[in-house]
Amino acid sequence: xxxxxxxxxxxxxxxxxxxxxxxxxxxxxxxxxxxxxxxxxxxxxxxxxxxxxxxxxxxxxxxxxxxxxxxxxxxxxxxxxxxxxxxxxxxxxxxxxxxxxxxxxxxxxxxxxxxxxxxxxxxxxxxxxxxxxxxxxxxxxxxxxxxxxxxxxxxxxxxxxxxxxxxxxxxxxxxxxxxxxxxxxxxxxxxxxxxxxxxxxxxxxxxxxxxxxxxxxxxxxxxxxxxxxxxxxxxxxxxxxxxxxxxxxxxxxxxxxxxxxxxxxxxxxxxxxxxxxxxxxxxxxxxxxxxxxxxxxxxxxxxxxxxxxxxx
Amino acid sequence: xxxxxxxxxxxxxxxxxxxxxxxxxxxxxxxxxxxxxxxxxxxxxxxxxxxxxxxxxxxxxxxxxxxxxxxxxxxxxxxxxxxxxxxxxxxxxxxxxxxxxxxxxxxxxxxxxxxxxxxxxxxxxxxxxxxxxxxxxxxxxxxxxxxxxxxxxxxxxxxxxxxxxxxxxxxxxxxxxxxxxxxxxxxxxxxxxxxxxxxxxxxxxxxxxxxxxxxxxxxxxxxxxxxxxxxxxxxxxxxxxxxxxxxxxxxxx
Numbered sequence: 001x002x003x004x005x006x007x008x009x010x011x012x013x014x015x016x017x018x019x020x021x022x023x024x025x026x027x028x029x030x031x032x033x034x035x036x037x038x039x040x041x042x043x044x045x046x047x048x049x050x051x052x053x054x055x056x057x058x059x060x061x062x063x064x065x066x067x068x069x070x071x072x073x074x075x076x077x078x079x080x081x082x083x084x085x086x087x088x089x090x091x092x093x094x095x096x097x098x099x100x101x102x103x104x105x106x107x108x109x110x111x112x113x114x115x116x117x118x119x120x121x122x123x124x125x126x127x128x129x130x131x132x133x134x135x136x137x138x139x140x141x142x143x144x145x146x147x148x149x150x151x152x153x154x155x156x157x158x159x160x161x162x163x164x165x166x167x168x169x170x171x172x173x174x175x176x177x178x179x180x181x182x183x184x185x186x187x188x189x190x191x192x193x194x195x196x197x198x199x200x201x202x203x204x205x206x207x208x209x210x211x212x213x214x215x216x217x218x219x220x221x222x223x224x225x226x227x228x229x230x231x232x233x234x235x236x237x238x239x240x241x242x243x244x245x246x247x248x249x250x251x252x253x254x255x256x257x258x259x260x261x262x263x264x265x266x267x268x269x270x271x272x273x274x275x276x277x278x279x280x281x282x283x284x285x286x287x288x289x290x291x292x293x294x295x296x297x298x299x300x301x302x303x304x305x306x307x308x309x310x311x312x
Numbered sequence: 313x314x315x316x317x318x319x320x321x322x323x324x325x326x327x328x329x330x331x332x333x334x335x336x337x338x339x340x341x342x343x344x345x346x347x348x349x350x351x352x353x354x355x356x357x358x359x360x361x362x363x364x365x366x367x368x369x370x371x372x373x374x375x376x377x378x379x380x381x382x383x384x385x386x387x388x389x390x391x392x393x394x395x396x397x398x399x400x401x402x403x404x405x406x407x408x409x410x411x412x413x414x415x416x417x418x419x420x421x422x423x424x425x426x427x428x429x430x431x432x433x434x435x436x437x438x439x440x441x442x443x444x445x446x447x448x449x450x451x452x453x454x455x456x457x458x459x460x461x462x463x464x465x466x467x468x469x470x471x472x473x474x475x476x477x478x479x480x481x482x483x484x485x486x487x488x489x490x491x492x493x494x495x496x497x498x499x500x501x502x503x504x505x506x507x508x509x510x511x512x513x514x515x516x517x518x519x520x521x522x523x524x525x526x527x528x529x530x531x532x533x534x535x536x537x538x539x540x541x542x543x544x545x546x547x548x549x550x551x552x553x554x555x556x557x558x559x560x561x562x563x564x565x
């Protein structure tokens with residue numbers, strides 16, 4: 001897949017001296033969905049704002065579809081749609097007019113069929129003549145997405161799209177992103193909901209303190225860094241781990257009913273067979289065996305913590 | 313040039329105007345009528361003709377200027393300040409447009425609105441006084457230039473303003489006094505000599521004088537001076553807007 005967005009050594013310092021981006025580089029392929037994960041203040045919104053032209057980069061370069069965002073800003077920006085984090089809409093304007101406005105602003109001529117299609121896709125067609133102030137919060141978010149899609153962009157930025165959004169709308173939004181992928185639209189979303197990245201992203205980037213700590217295929221990332229846990233539930237309560245099992249890296253649950261074994265899925269041998277044999281040999285009776293995969297959240301927390309420790 | 317964007321901004325801004333058409337029009341028509349009743353009929357009946365023109369007719373150009381200037385400023389400043397205030401400015405900044413196109417959209421709409429109101433006042437005044445326009449072309453030129461230059465000025469205020477108080481500050485503390493003291497309701501020649509000299513430092517004097525000349529052929533200052541003044545003010549505003557465009561002042565960090 002060709003690269004649609006290329007960011008090279010992007011730096012942004014504000015007048016206050018605060019360095020929001022410290023040399024970010026990333027290539028994003030056409031048609032992929034990439035989630036940028038990071039804690040508040042990590043630089044996610046600054047990154048998006050700089051690519052979209054809302055803030056000026058201090059140094060570095062960004063190109064969209066091969067067009068530089070500074071020297072070829074018209075062509076670059078007309079390829080981008082942006083859904084901002086905050087709901088910012090003219091309260092007295094009508095839904096359809098505000099979408100038409102966005103389309104015109106991005107240099108596209110009036111095309112009612114295109115606007116109708118977008119509004120229908122976002123379940124806004126029935127509300128097209130409503131004033132924006134009459135809409136619910138969820139509906140307003142849909143309007144923001146409709147505005148961002150009004151000029152048929154190739155790259156869509158969603159800045160925290162599902163913050164404060166109910167479950168149903170969140171599912172709807174994920175569906176919309178999936179649909180857009182079908183049309184070949186590249187989606188870059190920032191989030192601090194790990195489940196969002198886990199649910200829809202192809203790749204995950206972790207950003208903290210203005211730096212990208214890692215960008216990796218989501219499945220690979222989870223497989224590579226994924227720790228698994230094996231819970232061995234017993235029929236009798238234990239006070240301590242039996243000496244026969246001391247050779248294993250085992251933990252005993254607080255209530256004493258479960259032995260917890262952590263292992264690495266990428267390892268050649270997980271040691272499960274031997275462990276279970278030894279457990280049986282030591283005379284313990286098994287009630288149940290459960291395995292758990294660590295989530296992206298665990299990976300994310302460990303990465304960010306490591307970064308903070310390195311910085312300290 | 314992204315003409316489609318200029319049109320989109322223009323149409324969007326004009327929509328706001330038409331949405332509130334009643335208050336956009338009723339208020340200037342009502343206040344103009346009140347001025348005519350108070351100054352034209354009540355006080356004016358006791359004032360002799362000013363430079364060969366009845367007092368009621370004499371104040372018409374000043375009244376139009378007064379309203380057009382304040383309307384152009386308030387429309388343009390609000391037009392660009394409001395997106396900053398509610399956050400929709402993100403869309404303007406991320407769109408494939410340059411600052412000149414943003415200015416053309418907002419200033420064009422604000423100038424059109426104030427022009428519209430100016431013409432409504434002129435029409436209203438026909439119901440109260442008998443006026444002839446000696447130089448229609450010059451009248452239109454002055455009106456258009458004033459609408460554009462004050463809309464540009466308003467745009468600059470809207471960019472500068474950090475809150476609603478600041479948005480009101482310049483129009484209230486500077487523009488209104490200058491317009492009132494700029495000969496809207498009197499001829500500069502009616503003032504004591506000292507105040508005549510001081511008035512010459514008020515740029516609005518030149519605009520009102522020129523506009524009045526277009527109506528009645530009489531003026532406080534030579535018409536070329538008036539043209540230079542409005543030309544100079546427009547250039548100054550354009551220069552400031554160009555500087556804002558170059559530096560991204562108060563818009564783009």
